[in-house]
Each structure stands twice: as structure tokens, then as C-alpha cells.
Amino acid sequence: MDKILQRLLHTIPVLIGISLIVFSLMHLTPGDPVEIMLGEVGYVSQEDIELMRAELGLDRPLIEQYFSFVAGILRGDWGTSLRARVPVKALILERLPATIELTIAAIVVSLIIGIPAGVLSAVRRYSWLDKLGTLVALVGISMPQFWLGLTLILVFSVGLHLLPGGVRLAFDIPAPPTVTGLLLVDSILAGNWTAFWGTMRHLALPALTLGAPMSALTMRVTRSSMLEVIRQDYVTFARAKGVKEMAVVIKHALRNALIPIVTVVALNMGSLLGGNMIVERIFSWPGLGQLVVDSIRTYDYPVVQVSVMIYALTYVAMNLIADLLYMRLNPRVRI
Amino acid sequence: MGNCLLEVKDLKTYFNTDNGVAKAVDGVSFSVAHGQAVGIVGESGCGKSVTARSIMRLVDYPGKIVGGQVLFRGEDLLSKSEKEIRHVRGKEIAMIFQDPLSTLNPVLTVGDQIVEAIELHHGGSLPADSPLERLNPFVRRRMRDEAWQRALQMMEQVGIPAPEQRMNEYPHQFSGGMRQRVMIAIALSCSPALLIADEPTTALDVTVQAQILELMKELQRKLNMAVILITHDLGVVAEFCDRVIVMYAGKVVEAGPVDNILFDPQHPYTAGLLKSIPRIEDRHRPIQTIPGMVPELYNLPSGCRFRTRCPMADVRCAEEDPPLVDVSHDHQVSCLQAIA
Amino acid sequence: MDKYLARAEEFVITETLQQKLLRVLRRTVSNIQEFWRLYRKNHLAVIGGAIVLAFILLAIFAPWVTPHDPVTPNFRAIRKPPVWMKGGSWTHPLGTDHLGRDIWTRIIYGARVSLFIGFVVVGFATVIGVTLGLISGYYGGKIDAVIQRVIDTLLAFPYLILATALVGVLGPGLRNIVLALLYKEWIYPCRVVRSEVLVAKEQEYVEAARTVGAGNRHIMFREILPNVLASTVVVSTLRVGSVILMEASLSFLGLGVEPPTPAWGSMVAEGRRFINTEWWVSTLPGLAILLTVLGINLMGEGLRDALDPKLRE
Ligand SMILES: Nc1ncnc2c1ncn2[C@@H]1O[C@H](COP(=O)(O)OP(=O)(O)OP(=O)(O)O)[C@@H](O)[C@H]1O
Numbered sequence: 001m002d003k004i005l006q007r008l009l010h011t012i013p014v015l016i017g018i019s020l021i022v023f024s025l026m027h028l029t030p031g032d033p034v035e036i037m038l039g040e041v042g043y044v045s046q047e048d049i050e051l052m053r054a055e056l057g058l059d060r061p062l063i064e065q066y067f068s069f070v071a072g073i074l075r076g077d078w079g080t081s082l083r084a085r086v087p088v089k090a091l092i093l094e095r096l097p098a099t100i101e102l103t104i105a106a107i108v109v110s111l112i113i114g115i116p117a118g119v120l121s122a123v124r125r126y127s128w129l130d131k132l133g134t135l136v137a138l139v140g141i142s143m144p145q146f147w148l149g150l151t152l153i154l155v156f157s158v159g160l161h162l163l164p165g166g167v168r169l170a171f172d173i174p175a176p177p178t179v180t181g182l183l184l185v186d187s188i189l190a191g192n193w194t195a196f197w198g199t200m201r202h203l204a205l206p207a208l209t210l211g212a213p214m215s216a217l218t219m220r221v222t223r224s225s226m227l228e229v230i231r232q233d234y235v236t237f238a239r240a241k242g243v244k245e246m247a248v249v250i251k252h253a254l255r256n257a258l259i260p261i262v263t264v265v266a267l268n269m270g271s272l273l274g275g276n277m278i279v280e281r282i283f284s285w286p287g288l289g290q291l292v293v294d295s296i297r298t299y300d301y302p303v304v305q306v307s308v309m310i311y312a313l314t315y316v317a318m319n320l321i322a323d324l325l326y327m328r329l330n331p332r333v334r335i
Numbered sequence: 336m337g338n339c340l341l342e343v344k345d346l347k348t349y350f351n352t353d354n355g356v357a358k359a360v361d362g363v364s365f366s367v368a369h370g371q372a373v374g375i376v377g378e379s380g381c382g383k384s385v386t387a388r389s390i391m392r393l394v395d396y397p398g399k400i401v402g403g404q405v406l407f408r409g410e411d412l413l414s415k416s417e418k419e420i421r422h423v424r425g426k427e428i429a430m431i432f433q434d435p436l437s438t439l440n441p442v443l444t445v446g447d448q449i450v451e452a453i454e455l456h457h458g459g460s461l462p463a464d465s466p467l468e469r470l471n472p473f474v475r476r477r478m479r480d481e482a483w484q485r486a487l488q489m490m491e492q493v494g495i496p497a498p499e500q501r502m503n504e505y506p507h508q509f510s511g512g513m514r515q516r517v518m519i520a521i522a523l524s525c526s527p528a529l530l531i532a533d534e535p536t537t538a539l540d541v542t543v544q545a546q547i548l549e550l551m552k553e554l555q556r557k558l559n560m561a562v563i564l565i566t567h568d569l570g571v572v573a574e575f576c577d578r579v580i581v582m583y584a585g586k587v588v589e590a591g592p593v594d595n596i597l598f599d600p601q602h603p604y605t606a607g608l609l610k611s612i613p614r615i616e617d618r619h620r621p622i623q624t625i626p627g628m629v630p631e632l633y634n635l636p637s638g639c640r641f642r643t644r645c646p647m648a649d650v651r652c653a654e655e656d657p658p659l660v661d662v663s664h665d666h667q668v669s670c671l672q673a674i675a
Numbered sequence: 676m677d678k679y680l681a682r683a684e685e686f687v688i689t690e691t692l693q694q695k696l697l698r699v700l701r702r703t704v705s706n707i708q709e710f711w712r713l714y715r716k717n718h719l720a721v722i723g724g725a726i727v728l729a730f731i732l733l734a735i736f737a738p739w740v741t742p743h744d745p746v747t748p749n750f751r752a753i754r755k756p757p758v759w760m761k762g763g764s765w766t767h768p769l770g771t772d773h774l775g776r777d778i779w780t781r782i783i784y785g786a787r788v789s790l791f792i793g794f795v796v797v798g799f800a801t802v803i804g805v806t807l808g809l810i811s812g813y814y815g816g817k818i819d820a821v822i823q824r825v826i827d828t829l830l831a832f833p834y835l836i837l838a839t840a841l842v843g844v845l846g847p848g849l850r851n852i853v854l855a856l857l858y859k860e861w862i863y864p865c866r867v868v869r870s871e872v873l874v875a876k877e878q879e880y881v882e883a884a885r886t887v888g889a890g891n892r893h894i895m896f897r898e899i900l901p902n903v904l905a906s907t908v909v910v911s912t913l914r915v916g917s918v919i920l921m922e923a924s925l926s927f928l929g930l931g932v933e934p935p936t937p938a939w940g941s942m943v944a945e946g947r948r949f950i951n952t953e954w955w956v957s958t959l960p961g962l963a964i965l966l967t968v969l970g971i972n973l974m975g976e977g978l979r980d981a982l983d984p985k986l987r988e
């Protein structure tokens with residue numbers, strides 16, 4: 001229990017740091033942010049500028065601005081979009097489910113591909129399978145995600161007409177009533193299997209694209225972690241007991257290898273979250289990533305600030321979960 | 336040799352390394368009778384552990400058993416299938432290692448690790464159920480309970496206090512001596528006919544060492560089990576073993592009854608090993624060590640491997656690889672000088 | 676210890692400057708030979724190095740390698756396919772885009788942007804990161820705590836998101852892209868150096884230097900730094916690949932160098948509209964990114980194996 005508490009306390013300076021960075025985003029603009037924002041619209045009067053400055057609180061001292069920014073975030077008052085003139089919260093909540101669904105799917109994909117591939121590669125070390133696997137994984141982390149996405153569309157959608165190359169669900173399939181916003185869950189709740197299957201098909205390529213670098217990374221970590229574990233005495237001892245090879249690998253080796261895998265995967269979650277922007281754009285996925293890019297392009301600072309913060313908080317939360325998982329997996333630090 | 340349990344014939348295990356082929360075990364032969372305790376001694380790196388692992392076919396890449404036979408109850412283990420060898424491992428031949436902390440799986444409870452061994456081989460006494468019956472959850476449950484009971488018995492037998500409670504603990508919660516007891520409990524849970532103990536006490540305190548050896552001796556007698564004990568400690572050998580095998584650079588240089596080896600060594604290397612033991616009676620003399628270094632296994636001298644460090648070596652030793660020949664009843668030595 | 680004694684000898688034995696230079700030169704040459712012997716064993720690393728070198732040379736000598744101009748449209752050669760397809764020709768070996776610009780030409784000019792940003796960002800980041808890492812690891816205490824909290828915070832921001840947001844507020848342009856990437860990039864060398872310093876600090880040669888009365892700065896930069904250099908080189912090399920990918924992503928999102936300057940990411944983004952018909956317009960520049968980054972990563976792994984055996988898995 002102490003350890004969890006300690007870990008939570010550890011995140012406090014990070015949370016403060018995040019709020020500072022997010023807050024300062026608007027103030028990094030060379031020149032006057034308001035003029036830049038309004039400059040987008042075309043002609044504006046001095047009066048308009050003053051008005052907007054007041055609305056954003058830019059006329060107050062910096063310290064005061066920061067605290068009211070943090071207070072607003074904590075209260076759930078995330079400001080108003082300058083472009084859409086609706087609360088930022090509504091905008092974000094509307095986009096969030098699509099991104100969550102895609103991200104979870106990508107994580108699942110990367111674990112399903114990465115862990116078995118890494119285990120296989122380690123067990124068959126020095127075989128051509130291992131060499132090929134390692135090279136493919138290296139290609140995986142060297143590949144620009146947008147290129148992978150386009151290539152997949154080119155092959156599977158344009159070429160083979162096998163899988164859809166965009167949006168969450170085809171327009172001719174009636175979407176299930178929104179409960180969670182996650183289409184897979186909603187279609188199960190509604191018992192709508194056509195929509196479920198359709199969603200799965202639409203998820204396939206984006207999830208694969210988003211998960212690809214992560215699966216390559218997972219594969220590499222799994223492989224090296226397994227290689228480390230496999231030469232430990234307890235693995236030989238398990239074999240000496242007469243344990244089947246399969247059980248030696250999974251029960252004795254992988255259980256131990258998972259401990260470092262969890263940490264490394266969590267630490268690299270940032271690349272998966274960042275990939276959202278790219279993948280959502282390529283696959284016209286109506287999620288948070290697209291919202292960020294559009295807001296940046298249109299200088300819609302309130303939206304940018306909050307969504308960037310959501311990404312950072314997600315990363316922190318995922319690492320917290322990973323740490324708890326680490327403690328569960330490792331009896332030596334178990335609480 | 337009707338009494339022979341294990342016979343190793345001309346065993347060869349080589350390692351392919353960047354520097355060349357390391358002949359870690361190069362034509363080792365010896366035999367172990369039912370219930371006998373055989374010691375293997377020799378300097379670090381001479382191939383004791385590799386020999387032990389080769390017997391159970393546990394040599395990992397880049398090592399490979401390239402020749403010889405390991406006859407266990409007359410059957411060659413080296414030509415058995417992977418599945419057949421699995422039924423020998425743990426059930427017929429068990430093995431314990433030097434460092435009990437690294438040998439026990441850190442993420443499984445001690446109880447789970449003992450139970451696993453018992454369940455694998457039906458604990459020797461559990462009914463051999465048909466595979467179909469084993470899928471039945473009730474049968475499984477019963478088997479698991481029985482295995483658990485048997486594990487408890489084993490924990491008691493190896494002298495672990497409060498076994499009920501300790502079964503659910505993890506290896507890191509045990510002391511070194513207790514861990515070694517757990518390992519012995521796992522190894523002996525299926526009453527093997529042969530136990531291979533690779534330096535079982537090296538990592539332990541002196542007092543704990545004595546306790547563990549005592550325990551092993553007691554269990555050996557009780558189970559009428561043969562033991563191969565690998566050690567650096569000739570004192571342990573004197574106390575524990577019936578026979579001794581002396582290895583040098585991947586070969587057996589001398590083998591014989593423990594008294595012959597300790598009191599009438601024929602090979603200069605054995606003699607050197609004995610001289611390097613500090614003795615109370617000649618405290619005033621400095622400890623003698625064998626001069627020189629163990630040769631690198633991928634770059635061995637011609638002829639006798641020991642000649643570069645041997646005080647008695649002459650030209651013949653560089654030309655001829657000495658064979659292992661009988662010098663007296665049951666006592667073999669591989670040295671041209673000793674035979675002459 | 677040996678190392679320190681060797682250094683002590685340097686003080687005792689008085690040698691002429693010429694002798695000393697000669698000795699250092701000889702040692703350097705033999706170090707390089709030894710390095711090359713180890714590096715050469717890894718064939719993939721050699722191939723990777725060759726790819727990177729090829730791209731660097733093409734980027735530098737771009738105007739001599741191709742007769743075309745990367746930005747001027749040529750409406751007489753619109754949407755020509757690559758040479759191996761029907762209708763392709765050697766005039767435009769990789770085809771042309773919707774404005775008739777030669778893809779091959781744009782790729783090698785695009786290499787300039789990618790490689791420039793990759794090396795410049797990592798170069799600055801290494802200087803900053805190594806310095807802060809040395810300070811953080813060597814002094815420990817409060818300054819270490821502060822630097823580590825800053826790193827933890829920056830780690831929480833997905834790299835691409837932070838970079839995009841920063842380019843968004845700073846405005847586009849080469850300089851701002853470099854700044855936006857530097858914002859986070861320095862933490863990678865910093866973390867590596869710090870953990871290496873923590874190990875090195877406990878080593879005998881540092882102890883020895885301290886007992887002889889060497890100052891902190893001398894110990895940090897003259898004793899410890901040379902020992903952490905190997906892993907720094909390895910990490911920085913691998914980081915160049917990541918930075919190139921980041922830059923490509925930024926340009927793909929329309930936040931890279933301003934058009935019409937060719938950059939690989941924006942070429943893919945522009946060509947995306949024609950994916951159904953002229954697929955080469957977008958996929959070939961992407962392939963160039965893949966090849967470059969793969970080359971760098973292969974090289975980095977080769978360097979790791981050759982320079983720093985203990986980093987090997
Ligand atoms: N994984 C390996 N790779 C390469 N060579 C190995 C490997 N394992 C063992 N060897 C070689 O086999 C030789 C014998 O090793 P072994 O472990 O059997 O020695 P040992 O007699 O048990 O020594 P110790 O008393 O230190 O346990 C070593 O000297 C080494 O050269």
C-alpha cells in the first residue's frame with residue numbers, strides 16, 4: 001500500500017510540470033497570440049482584440065492566469081473553442097471514444113503480434129526465423145507510420161478490395177445507439193452484429209498501422225528479455241524436472257520475462273499516442289488526434305491545450321497502471 | 336557390472352565459440368552403481384557441470400553433445416526422443432544446482448514448484464490416470480490435493496519448519512539453506528534413482544553446508560539413491576563419496592575408490608589437488624598450489640593436457656595422449672608416468 | 676586503475692611534443708582499426724552505413740546528380756510513371772507528380788531537409804543532454820532531482836504531439852522545427868549519460884583522480900566523459916533515425932518546411948490524393964524515409980556491438 005501511495009506522490013511533480021508546459025504553450029507564440037488567432041479571420045478591430053484578450057484572461061498577470069487555468073481544468077471548465085464557439089469539453093468528449101477504441105485495438109494488436117513473435121524468435125535463436133523476425137522488427141521501428149497506412153490502403157483497399165480504408169463504420173450500416181461511444185461495445189449492447197463486424201473490419205487497418213511500431217518494439221523487448229531469462233538456472237532446473245518445453249517457455253520463462261516487458265512497453269506508449277494524429281488523419285478517423293491537428297492549424301489554443309494535456313495525462317495513467325502490473329507480476333516487490 | 340545404474344561412455348560435448356571449438360567434455364567415461372555416491376572433482380572450468388548437464392541432455396546452445404553414450408539402466412539416453420527423456424528427467428534422474436536462489440523460479444511459490452514436479456510424474460505414488468480422466472476437473476482437483484499433500488510431506492522431510500505456511504511463500508522469502516532444502520525437496524519428490532548434485536553447498540555458510548550434506552546423506556540412505564556429487568571440496572568427498580572421479584580440462588585423469596584417491600593418488604594432478612588442501616598438521620608450511628594455469632579448452636597442448644603444469648612431464652607426454660588404464664582394482668589413471 | 680597509472684606515467688616520463696603526438700596518433704589509428712574490425716563483422720551494419728552514406732552524398736551533390744529542378748512544375752511531363760512501368764522512361768526514373776516534377780529529384784532534395792534536421796537536432800541535443808547528464812549524475816542532490824523531474828514531465832508528452840503543438844505556436848520554418856524537436860530530444864542522451872555517470876563515479880579511476888586532487892570539472896570532462904562517449908555515440912546515432920521520422924511526420928501533417936521546398940513527409944501527404952492512380956507519388960518518398968531510417972538504425976546497432984559490448988543484449 002505504501003508503495004502505491006509513494007508512486008502516486010511521485011506523479012505530483014509531473015502533473016505540475018505538465019500543467020506548466022501546457023499553460024505556457026499559448027505564451028510561447030512569438031508576438032501576440034490574440035492577433036495571430038484573429039488574423040486568421042481577416043479584418044479585426046482593436047476593440048475585438050481587447051475583447052478577446054479579456055475573454056482569454058490574457059490581460060491579467062501571468063501567475064493569476066496560470067492558477068485560474070489550473071482551477072478551470074480541475075473544475076471541469078475547460079474553456080471555449082475559439083473556432084467552433086462550443087465548450088472544449090463537449091468537443092473533446094465527442095472525439096474521445098473513437099480514439100480510445102482505436103488505441104485499445106492498437107495495443108491489443110501490438111501485444112498479440114509482438115509477444116509471440118518475440119518469444120518465438122528467442123526460443124529459435126540464431127535460426128533464419130529469428131534473423132528474419134529481428135530484421136522485420138527493425139523495419140517496423142524504422143517505418144514512417146503514414147507510409148505504412150498508405151501502403152496498407154493501397155494493397156488491401158484499393159488493390160484487393162478486402163478491407164475498408166477509412167472511417168469507423170460504413171454509412172450504409174446503421175450505427176448502434178450511443179451508450180459508451182465505443183462502437184464495438186455499443187453494437188454488442190444493441191446485439192447488432194452487422195455493426196460489430198463492420199466496425200471490426202474498419203478497425204483492422206488503422207489498428208494495425210497504429211500498433212505496428214509498438215508491436216515491433218514489443219517483439220524486440222520480448223526477445224531480449226526472453227533471451228536473458230532463458231539462460232537462467234531456474235529454466236534449466238524446470239527442464240531437469242521434466243517439464244514440457246512449451247510449459248518451460250510459457251510458465252517458467254515468459255512469466256519472468258513479462259516483468260521488464262511491461263515497463264518498456266509502458267514507457268514507449270508515447271509513440272503510440274502520438275501516432276494517433278497520423279493514423280486518424282490517414283484513415284479519416286474522427287478522433288482526438290485529428291482534433292489536435294486541426295486546432296493547431298487554426299490556432300484554437302484552448303482546444304490544443306486541453307487535448308495535449310489529455311494525451312500527457314493518459315501517458316501518466318498508463319505508466320501508473322504498468323507499475324501496478326509490475327508489482328503484481330513480480331513477487332519480490334509485491335505489496 | 337550387473338549392479339550398474341549409469342554408465343557414461345566416451346562422452347563428448349563441445350562448444351562452438353567465437354574463438355574456436357571448446358572441448359569442454361572430451362571422451363569422459365565412468366559408471367555409477369545403484370545407491371553409490373560418486374564424487375567428481377577438478378578445477379573450475381574442467382567440465383564437471385557440462386558433464387552433469389550432458390547426462391540429462393540439458394546442454395544449451397552453443398554446446399552440443401557430439402559423441403558417446405549415456406547408458407541409464409542399460410538404455411542410451413542420448414538416443415531417446417525428447418518425450419522419452421522428459422520421463423527420465425525428474426522422475427529417474429534429478430538434479431540440483433549450486434545457487435538455490437537462481438535455481439528456483441522467482442515468480443512461482445515454493446509450493447507450486449514442488450507440486451509441479453510431483454504432478455508431472457504422478458509423484459511416484461499417485462495413480463496413473465488415463466489422459467481422458469485427467470481432463471476431469473474433479474480428478475484434477477483430487478490429484479492436485481494429493482500432490483499438495485505429498486509436497487507438504489517432502490517439505491517436512493527436508494526439515495523446513497512450518498511447511499503449511501511456507502508452501503505459499505516465494506523463494507526470495509527463504510534463507511539460503513532453506514532454499515537449498517526446497518530444491519532438494521523438489522528433486523527428491525519423485526524418488527529418483529540418481530541425484531546429480533552440482534556443487535550443492537558451495538553457495539552456503541559452512542555450518543549450513545554441513546547440515547545440507549547431512550540431510551542429503553540421510554535421504555540417500557533412506558531412498559537408496561545413487562548420487563553424483565560435483566564439488567571442489569575434497570573434504571566433502573572424503574565424507575560423502577564411495578568413489579571419486581578427477582577431471583582435468585575435459586577428461587577424466589583418475590578414477591577410483593575414495594580411499595585410493597585420497598591416500599594413494601597416482602596422477603600428479605590429483606596429488607597436486609590434495610597438496611593444495613590446507614591441513615592442520617602442516618600449518619607451518621605454506622599451502623602449495625598447482626603452478627600455471629588451466630589451458631584454454633579451444634587451444635589445448637598436444638599429448639597430455641596436464642603436461643604444461645606437470646612436474647614429471649617429459650618428451651613422451653607431449654607426443655602421446657595417455658589412455659585411462661587400470662592401475663589396481665577399480666582404480667584407473669591416465670598418465671604415462673604413473674603407468675610406467 | 677590501469678588507465679590511471681598509464682596517465683600518471685604520462686606525467687612522469689617527459690616526452691617531446693612530437694613523440695607524444697606520434698603516440699596518440701598511433702593509438703588512435705589502432706583504435707580505429709580495432710573498431711572497424713568489429714564493425715565489419717556485422718554485414719547488415721555495413722549495408723546500413725552504405726545506405727546512409729549514399730543518401731548523404733546524394734543530398735550534398737543533388738544538383739549534379741539530377742538535371743531537373745525540384746520545385747518548378749513541368750506541365751509537359753505530368754504524372755509520368757516510373758521507368759519500370761508501361762509508359763515510364765529514364766528521363767524520370769521514379770516518375771513525376773501532378774505538377775510534372777521529377778520524383779527522384781524531389782527525393783534527393785528532400786534528403787537535404789531530413790538529414791539536416793536529423794543531424795542538427797541530435798547534435799545540439801547531444802551537447803545539451805550530455806552536459807546536463809554529467810551534471811545531474813555527478814553532483815546528484817537537488818540539481819539532479821530538478822533535472823529528473825523535468826525529464827519525467829517531458830516524457831509524459833507524446834513526442835509528436837508536443838512537437839506538433841510547439842511548431843503550431845512557434846510557427847513553421849526550419850528553425851522552429853529544430854527548436855520544437857530539441858524541446859524534448861535532449862532528454863535521451865541526458866538519461867543515458869546520467870546512468871553511465873552513476874556507474875563510472877564508483878569506479879577506481881575516478882577515486883584515484885579524486886585522491887590526487889583533481890577538480891570536479893576535470894573529473895567530469897576528462898575522466899568520466901571519455902568513458903561514457905561510446906554509449907552516447909550509439910544512442911545519438913539511433914536518435915537521428917527517430918528525429919527524421921518525427922520531422923517526416925510533422926511535414927506529413929503540414930507543419931514542416933514550407934512548400935514548395937521538397938520534404939519527404941509533405942511529398943507523401945500531397946501524393947495521397949492520387950493514391951488510387953499514381954501510387955508512386957506518395958509511396959516512393961515514404962520508401963526513402965524507411966530506407967534512411969533503417970540504414971541509421973542498422974548502423975546504430977552495429978556501432979553498439981562494436982563500441983560497447985556490454986550494451987549488447
Ligand atoms: N555456454 C557456454 N559457452 C561456451 N563455453 C562454455 C559454455 N558453458 C561451458 N563452457 C565451457 O565448458 C567448460 C567447462 O565448464 P563447466 O561449467 O563444466 O566447468 P566446471 O568444471 O563445472 O567449473 P566450475 O567448478 O566453475 O563450476 C568451460 O571452461 C567453458 O570453456
Ligand SMILES: [Mg+2]
Binds near residue numbers: 383384385533
Ligand atoms: Mg560447475
